[in-house]
Amino acid sequence: MKSVQRIVVVGASLAGLRCTEALRAEGFGGEVVLVGEERHGPYNRPPLSKAVLAGAAGGLELETTGERAAEWRLGVPATEVSLAARRLQLADGGELGYDGLVVATGLRPRRLPLPGPRRGRHVVRTLDDARNLAAALRPGARVTVLGASFIACEIASVAVDAGCSVTIVAPEAEPMAAVLGAELGAALRRRHEARGVEFRLGTVASKCDGGETLRAVVLSDGTDLPTDLLVEAVGCTPAVDWLEDNGLDLSDGVLCDNRLRVQGHEDVVAAGDVARFPNPLIDDVPRRVEHWTMAVDTARQAALTLLGRTPGPAGFRPLPGFWSDQAGLRIQAFGSPALADAREVVAGDLDGDVAIACHRTGRLIGAVAIGRRRDLIGLRKRLLDERSPLATT
Numbered sequence: 026m027k028s029v030q031r032i033v034v035v036g037a038s039l040a041g042l043r044c045t046e047a048l049r050a051e052g053f054g055g056e057v058v059l060v061g062e063e064r065h066g067p068y069n070r071p072p073l074s075k076a077v078l079a080g081a082a083g084g085l086e087l088e089t090t091g092e093r094a095a096e097w098r099l100g101v102p103a104t105e106v107s108l109a110a111r112r113l114q115l116a117d118g119g120e121l122g123y124d125g126l127v128v129a130t131g132l133r134p135r136r137l138p139l140p141g142p143r144r145g146r147h148v149v150r151t152l153d154d155a156r157n158l159a160a161a162l163r164p165g166a167r168v169t170v171l172g173a174s175f176i177a178c179e180i181a182s183v184a185v186d187a188g189c190s191v192t193i194v195a196p197e198a199e200p201m202a203a204v205l206g207a208e209l210g211a212a213l214r215r216r217h218e219a220r221g222v223e224f225r226l227g228t229v230a231s232k233c234d235g236g237e238t239l240r241a242v243v244l245s246d247g248t249d250l251p252t253d254l255l256v257e258a259v260g261c262t263p264a265v266d267w268l269e270d271n272g273l274d275l276s277d278g279v280l281c282d283n284r285l286r287v288q289g290h291e292d293v294v295a296a297g298d299v300a301r302f303p304n305p306l307i308d309d310v311p312r313r314v315e316h317w318t319m320a321v322d323t324a325r326q327a328a329l330t331l332l333g334r335t336p337g338p339a340g341f342r343p344l345p346g347f348w349s350d351q352a353g354l355r356i357q358a359f360g361s362p363a364l365a366d367a368r369e370v371v372a373g374d375l376d377g378d379v380a381i382a383c384h385r386t387g388r389l390i391g392a393v394a395i396g397r398r399r400d401l402i403g404l405r406k407r408l409l410d411e412r413s414p415l416a417t418t
């Protein structure tokens with residue numbers, strides 16, 4: 026892109042911030058405007074379902090990796106954009122023209138259309154969400170968590186530590202099994218159960234019951250689950266409504282090429298949870314990746330692309346990686362364990378510290394570990410070696 030004067034970054038969180046820093050680090054001297062829906066400046070989201078829920082105040086600051094000079098418009102969502110006219114509309118009636126646009130609007134939590142009272146129902150995506158729920162997690166409170174994802178299990182873990190009586194309700198057979206596999210999922214369920222979390226799996230909530238205040242959640246199998254607090258942790262949908270009517274593929278986030286360029290638009294890039302792009306380290310299928318480190322990696326690549334720098338011939342090949350803290354354990358993973366068709370315990374055992382190699386069609390595609398750091402590092406190295414463009418397999 027030539028003679029860029031003003032870059033507008035929509036979404037003032039991890040990806041938006043890191044993109045701004047990368048633009049400055051690469052010498053962009055024009056105007057950068059960051060537009061954010063939340064009234065808070067950028068903060069770290071992982072502690073929301075962990076330390077913040079447990080009442081801690083720290084851990085939210087995103088360390089500075091470089092120059093952040095930008096005009097900040099916080100508390101003002103973008104409502105629509107014309108990519109043809111390069112103009113962005115804001116909810117306060119303002120309008121912004123741009124030469125380059127960064128889409129970094131992340132996700133919104135999915136809400137279930139359950140009939141019944143709304144009071145007592147929570148989600149955890151923003152700092153305000155987490156603080157609201159933290160204030161309600163009192164000893165003895167009966168908490169029902171809908172969903173058996175990583176975030177659901179983290180929330181259940183903090184709630185049980187706070188003295189709540191906690192039940193997880195989900196349609197899956199085992200928690201987190203889509204990513205970790207059924208065996209490790211079952212082992213983690215047992216660890217949560219040993220700490221007092223109850224599981225109702227293979228079932229879903231069909232309604233909330235009570236007057237103005239929540240009394241119970243009624244499950245599809247007819248169970249009446251007395252509940253003071255209901256937490257919906259049932260996944261998210263990309264925040265792309267403001268991009269509609271521009272002919273983009275918004276079927277799951279915003280479709281980009283490998284350089285994070287929004288397809289068909291030289292002057293628009295996307296980064297973070299909202300970006301769907303192919304990663305040749307894995308395969309050629311465009312996917313969204315909801316990991317903290319991926320928001321950082323894609324933000325930098327998006328900035329480079331906007332400034333006209335192309336990656337080398339091997340393309341942009343970031344290694345996905347994430348962690349999750351729950352039940353007193355740290356789970357760590359690299360690659361794409363969710364795509365595995367076979368899993369092999371390479372060290373330890375499922376009920377203790379463990380390292381697992383995840384394969385797809387006979388090739389290493391991911392690694393998962395609890396403890397076993399050295400084994401995990403070894404698997405990570407193998408993953409990068411075997412998936413290098415020079416590897417012959």
Ligand SMILES: Cc1cc2nc3c(=O)[nH]c(=O)nc-3n(C[C@H](O)[C@H](O)[C@H](O)COP(=O)(O)OP(=O)(O)OC[C@H]3O[C@@H](n4cnc5c(N)ncnc54)[C@H](O)[C@@H]3O)c2cc1C
Nearest residue numbers: 036038039040062070071102103130131297298316317347
């Ligand atoms: C509770 C929780 C726990 C997590 N724990 C982990 C973990 O342990 N490990 C891990 O690897 N990852 C974890 N993640 C994921 C990680 O935090 C995300 O991958 C990361 O925050 C993505 O950053 P982002 O900037 O792409 O999106 P977000 O952080 O979602 O930021 C998007 C921003 O855009 C704003 N926005 C949306 N629409 C508009 C609009 N129209 N106009 C202006 N602004 C808008 C939003 O308000 C938001 O501030 C967790 C996420 C959550 C929610």
